[in-house]
Amino acid sequence: MLALDGLVKRFGGVTALDGVAMRVAPGRVHALLGENGAGKSTLLKCLSGTHRPDAGTMRLAGAAYAPASPRAAEDAGLRFVHQELNLVPEFTAYENAYVGRAYEKRFGLVRWRIMRKRFAAVRDRYGLDLDIDRPVGRLSVAKCQIVEILRALMDKAKILVLDEPTASLSEAEAETLRAIVRRLADQGTAVIFVSHRLDEVFAVADDFTVLRNGKTVNHGRLAETSREAIIAEMAGQAFKQRARAASATGGATMLELSGLRVAPARPSIDLTIGGGEIVGLYGIVGSGRSSLLKSIWGANPLCRGSLVLDRSALPRTGIRSRIAAGVAYVSEDRRNTGLIMHQSILDNAALPRLGRYRAHRGLPVLSHRRLRAGVDAILSGLAVRFGRLDDRISTLSGGNQQKIMIGRWLDDDIRLLLLDEPTRGVDIRSKADIHALCRARAAGGAAVLFATSDIEELLMLASRIVVMAQGAVTLDIANSGVSRETVLKAAFHAPARSGMAS
Amino acid sequence: MAFSARYGTLIGLVAIIALFSALSPASFAQASNLINITQQMSLLAIVALGATFVMALSEFDLSVGAVVSMAGIVSVSLFGAGWGVPVTIAATLAAGFCVGLISGYLIATFRMPSFIVTLAIGTVIGGITFWISDGATLFGNIPVAFRDLGRGTLAGVPVLTLWALAATVLALFVLDWTELGRRVLAIGGNREAARLSGVRVTYNSVWAFALCSLFAAIAGLLLTARLGSAHPTGGNGFLLQAYAAVFLGMTAFRDGQANALGTLLGAAIIAVVANGLTILGVPNYLQDIFTGLIIIGAVLVRNIGHRAS
Amino acid sequence: MAFSARYGTLIGLVAIIALFSALSPASFAQASNLINITQQMSLLAIVALGATFVMALSEFDLSVGAVVSMAGIVSVSLFGAGWGVPVTIAATLAAGFCVGLISGYLIATFRMPSFIVTLAIGTVIGGITFWISDGATLFGNIPVAFRDLGRGTLAGVPVLTLWALAATVLALFVLDWTELGRRVLAIGGNREAARLSGVRVTYNSVWAFALCSLFAAIAGLLLTARLGSAHPTGGNGFLLQAYAAVFLGMTAFRDGQANALGTLLGAAIIAVVANGLTILGVPNYLQDIFTGLIIIGAVLVRNIGHRAS
């Protein structure tokens, strides 16, 4: 149905696509695989008419295909869920679904009720859970992702393109989405599916294409290959994933939360983390993990309860008190609350620790030499692929942006590391790198608290597992021999009103 | 959301009216005065409603004042050349519309900052207006039928008030009930997302600018009808006031998006304060001071409520 | 990036200078005239550099014009009351600084829109200025030592030019070399991301507004020294021009961020155009038309280059 040959796309000096070939068949799910920066999103943006390829041919159902704009691509029957959210924050979910396509109208007037009804019907048909009347600016990232997906499902597409649609979804939603994808493929839609979760890829996809450095290195049927082979092809070398983490036992108590409430009506939370421990926080979308991390970080004022770090109490609010005490935080939404997209890599990487790069200790004057040296040091530890330090951070691939966002906080005096979905959209090798960073911090005596929606990751990295549901902690156990079922059960457990169960 | 957060700016207006009514029950709080305020705010409201379209796009149009002035001069010149009322109105509105087309085209196609483009276009328009009028106030030859569009009452309501109401309904309608309006708001909310979703950014942006200029031209015609003369810089004073009204309106409802009802509310606040302070006979420098403080107060009511919630 | 995209606005300035030099080699293209232009643009440059701080924050300060006027009236009044030069300067600058503190505090703490807050503050300041001056132009009693701060030359360079250079270096330094400047730019880029990274949003925002007002007050003092008089609305004309300069500068370098060198370039374009057209003796209305077209052209050069790349 779709045939791509010899696609080339350059951005200034960077060659993002360097002769890509790909064949997509109707009724099949095609996995597009590759490490961060391999060129997957760029390829899809060529398909969507956002970028125009510098060379190569695209054919759709036998005819030449060269969309001049996203609109042309839509008219050709393609639907996209891009890697980055593309929503209008002030609009409701159902109106967002209509942005860029014809609204329901009568006499030129928008028919809001019909639009709402149609969208609600699509939501219900696919069994997704979403409040459709709220402006999406006030929804969590995961819910926004669901809005994006529903938007692409509004009418029947010839080709559905999903760029890391499950990156911010938890297991349950991801499972639902995979079921939807299978259903659509069975009805004849061609689906292009990008994901870094290989288990998921094997579960849902039929065919695959692997990109490396902008070139197609292999393609074929998933049934005829193996996980290890794919990983080796993506990385260009054999690469062994580390087995389950040896559970580090906690040292002296590092963080102690007691009777903590993030809002008056929410349950209270008690949690203790020892130095050297890596605590994985699991929950379904909206379970309250992000709110908890933000409260610990002092970004949302605490309603009630106390927070003790290394035997000294922290004030209820105030990010700087956390920084001074050696806490670091990485937000879940790199585009909106994490990075400054139109600023340079340098500016973004240096922001949290600007004070380090003074020319003289007593003067708030920066030394550009130190700045560059410092940022170089941060980046070299992360294997980030980039052009120049002064390039906009938005020109990096999603995974590389993520690495910078974490790496800029890592530092020798960190005592508590708060990570909200730190490996979202990160390839397997980088994920291992980030995990190694966490382990190294923990080995150095820091406490690590990370929220994740990926059970695989949870079981692989955490030394202790904490599960939240509806704002309360429903499970808190050491990670030895814990099964997926135990975790999932706790995640769907309706907690007693008073709070903690274990 | 707390009540004061939701309706804060409206509460501000009510409080201002209550205050003036208490201070001057005999003059301010008369029905005739309140009706008169609706007339006094009408031209500002029309210009500001036009500006609401470009603010919905998250852009600025700083040429509105110049377009108001231009519309006045062009229309009186055409009357002087013997044109009839309908043709003159049509030609003037078309001229206004074209100004917006040009600004919108430059801004949307070349991604130039609207602030600088419209400031420059406003300067060009100002020069042309001056050229046409020779810098003089134009009067005479203005048909009575035209003048009646901007004065007098209809069923007890000032004609200008009716125009302003019609403009409000039109703006409300376009922004809330047409695809054009929604697309403009989508571009204003997240331009890149709108573009990637297939919204024709240039086309819709150009419309927003054209409507803005059109509204300014309407206000210019009504101003001329009202005054019976046209002055080459007579509309320039509307510029900052119109944006003040739009911004007041953006804090009023709907979390920061430009909207027609909010703009009307903003224009009302500005008009009520000016009227009330004049009636109270406050010295002119104190009028400025109070106007500033009252506007800050009106926004503050809402934002303090918002913080608390 | 293509050359014309990277240096487009600068190319625009060079082209404008070349054009005027060709048209008027005897008057425009004289060293003395070019030096004089640097003096004529200096006050605008200082106000615009101040505005660069708040634009770096992605906010507006519409009170700069009023602060320029206020600084002039306050200083001459203090001289009239017998104060010495250093104390008067210190008091005036402190007053300017405080205006910025207040605006910045209101905007950052209550999340009020800067457009409306600073417009209102500007109105209040205007009222106070009027009150102090009784609406009259103040002159007399201005010490010669003070006047010399704004006229004459030092080693062949006009004193005002030196002040503007000093202001440029200061603004460049603050924005590029200090934590304050980088944090202000970070807040301007993404307020929530900056906050979550531990940037004190209120503190840094207040500083940006205070610096902006301080620069405006400096310009007001120098204006008074240059003219030997102070007019209660004498600085208001700077408002739109200053933002035009900043916006021109934002298109010049660094992809859309406010920056000191760009602002200086923007102020230079505005000043060169005004000077050149006056020297050529272009009729008044054509001056407006050309000014507008040239400014659009200067931005267009760069944006067309940008699109091509």
Place this chain on the structure above:
Amino acid sequence: EDVAVLTPYLSSVATNEMVETFKTDAENKGWTVNVVDTRGDFQQLASRVEDVTNAGVDAIVLVSVDPNQIGDQIKAASDGKIPVFILDGALAEGVTANITTDNFALGTILSDYLFEAIGNKGNIVKFFHSAHPGVRQRELALDEALEKNGDVTVIAEHYVQVPGPIDNARQAMETFLRQHGDKIDGVWAAWDEPAIGALLAVQSDMPTSKMAIAGIDGNPQAIDLIGQCTNLVATVRQDFPAIARTAVAEIEKVMAGEAPSNPEIFVDAMVVDRKSLDATCDG
């Protein structure tokens, strides 16, 4: 000869009339006239005076400018042997001649005329704008006239906003009419535009009123309205064309190497009312 005309107020009717007459007359003499408007901005005005001084024009004409506001630039011009003439301004160091009507006298004429029209007794509304030095003089003349005549009181006053003086004055007048109604006997407007605004308010809101409105300038629209027997009964006409013509004559003299006839030349003003227009009004 090259003559540069500079003003911050070209959009004001009076200034515009002077500039236009000056231009016509001067061009008839074969001079090149270059007009510069700085839109109320004195810093710009200073810069533009520097520019024309640098460009080496033969004479500089400043219209509606108080020379004290740009003393150094005027001095620099006269040091450069360029004569500086001022229309409707004041005299200062470096100024060759100032040709004007005495604004204080204008204010006195207006006040006296208006007081007489309302029978030297009653309430008046005052429209003023003290930022303009000439207009402020008229206000001071009113204060003096009020002091002399205790039976006339200012019942309300309004500081007129510029630009848009007509509409602004109209809105204020509408308010005053609601507030004081029949108690208003007269309107004192510091220039014609607010007077026109006040008249528009009276015409629409209190068409039967007999109040008298008077202004200054002899604005053509005002004269037209006086001729139509409206409440606008008089304007004190400064003879702007005469000012301009006098200036042309003086410049010619100076360029021929003579001294100006007088550094300060006053051109007379006259009252324009129904009588002087031969308007026939009933009642």
